[in-house]
């Protein structure tokens with residue numbers, strides 16, 4: 001069993017919910033990445049999603065777009081990120097998931113990429129522009145390295161397809177809560193609960209909700225129907241403002257619930 | 260090459276193409292593929308499309324033997340396929356009509372599109388006016404400056420033009436924004452993509468809608484000359500006018516196919532848009548294709564005097580045709596295109612689009628190396644009215660620099 005499966009097993013035993021924060025590697029300089037990962041672990045993260053900056057992030061809203069631009073300006077590369085993650089692996093015990101668009105991987109070379117992230121102790125990958133129709137170019141190598149591909153479903157995904165997608169993975173299913181791009185939102189579609197319930201029913205693996213989640217109220221509401229949340233834009237924003245106390249409060253949500 | 264059946268059922272042209280899009284769009288592009296397959300078999304769909312192409316666009320377009328230009332080049336005869344004479348002034352409307360009719364079939368009455376030069380935006384806005392569809396066009400801030408008149412045209416036609424300031428603020432960034440918009444509005448909106456790029460089925464569908472250029476060319480040429488032309492030349496932005504004129508000739512091995520990219524300030528500078536000449540395979544905007552990118556896989560900005568060629572990628576089918584050597588690709592600089600822009604105006608009384616001027620420049624070189632008994636057809640993809648202002652500014656600046664030089 002890999003680190004991802006173990007974490008969810010543990011969570012399950014304690015009846016807990018997952019909090020997976022996202023940060024943009026290289027935002028604030030690549031040299032602070034390890035410290036930030038340690039901080040997120042200390043604040044109670046179940047796993048961490050590490051974003052790789054890309055020049056053309058079509059699935060992302062302005063907050064993550066701008067973080068990517070800052071990271072690229074400070075000359076962040078995928079190679080540099082993997083080097084830092086290898087250092088982090090000595091200190092960070094929770095799963096690390098790399099979130100990257102496909103082209104940086106393709107330019108790196110798929111074989112070299114899988115080998116290097118395996119050596120760096122990366123546990124999973126999320127690739128927002130790699131639908132199941134195209135994943136054969138990467139999944140066999142990832143599987144051999146025991147790295148999970150985390151797949152996404154969205155409110156635009158038909159139920160039959162959700163079943164098909166959920167059945168392929170072992171880590172968790174990433175359930176996009178909106179028809180849209182990343183970014184903080186105040187309101188979700190009124191019929192979201194129904195969708196969450198349906199996905200949860202269809203999925204043999206844990207289901208985490210993500211995209212647009214920024215407040216404890218939203219998290220409490222959503223986790224009635226799923227196993228946890230991914231919080232991206234809000235965490236990126238709080239890192240940029242260096243508002244760590246707010247981040248700690250937001251991330252303590254499940255500790256409080258279960259005391 | 261006796262048979263040519265690409266792409267395969269997954270939309271792959273060899274290693275290129277595919278469907279590299281966020282999951283939110285998968286349902287829409289699978290539906291689009293299905294609907295396109297149905298429409299292809301529907302007699303009424305073709306009848307309606309062909310009626311509009313004839314009565315509204317003014318097809319078929321002439322195949323014109325440019326004798327003065329041929330004489331100037333001193334070699335092969337140069338024919339011009341006059342796509343500049345289409346309604347709205349370029350080939351883009353062939354595709355816009357096909358896709359808009361498809362959108363109506365799917366019950367989608369909202370259209371989003373990207374535009375570079377503004378030609379595809381104008382074509383889309385025009386068809387939306389005709390069919391009473393809502394239209395929103397994303398356009399780079401930089402291109403809005405370069406093509407102010409086309410922005411006004413789109414607005415006159417009832418479209419909303421949204422300025423995109425992210426990245427290089429040109430065509431690539433307009434596509435990013437249009438894709439983001441589509442992700443958020445996919446239920447009731449069709450993305451009317453303007454070239455042979457993007458996820459399957461777009462490269463195939465746009466090629467098919469543009470193939471009317473090559474079909475007409477072939478029929479007319481054979482009718483007049485009793486043989487096939489020796490070479491076809493077309494400029495390449497995303498590659499739709501080129502695919503449109505190439506496609507009906509792909510199986511005819513005796514016909515050489517030449518695509519002409521923008522070399523901008525030169526392919527050995529950092530300021531060009533020569534994706535096939537200088538790029539590497541990579542994934543952008545839903546497709547695996549040749550791409551201008553750095554070693555880390557970050558997409559580089561393209562540069563060309565012509566907004567319609569200013570794109571760091573190129574359609575997957577051209578990527579395949581390059582690797583299989585069925586077509587050959589060359590690059591023409593800004594200066595060479597400017598010269599041809601003036602040359603065709605003076606010699607033939609035809610002011611070409613700056614995009615098409617790239618094809619003319621290459622065709623003149625090619626013709627001079629061929630025999631007088633041989634024939635070249637150039638796809639004159641658009642007219643130059645939209646570029647007259649920019650060329651004027653550029654020529655005046657050139658003169659200033661010259662006189663500056665003599666003073667120094």
Ligand SMILES: Cc1ncc(COP(=O)(O)O)c(C=O)c1O
Nearest residue numbers: 378496497498499500567640641
């Ligand atoms: C007149 C003209 N020719 C060519 C192009 C390039 O597009 P494509 O390569 O898809 O034909 C454009 C794009 O705007 C155009 O306006």
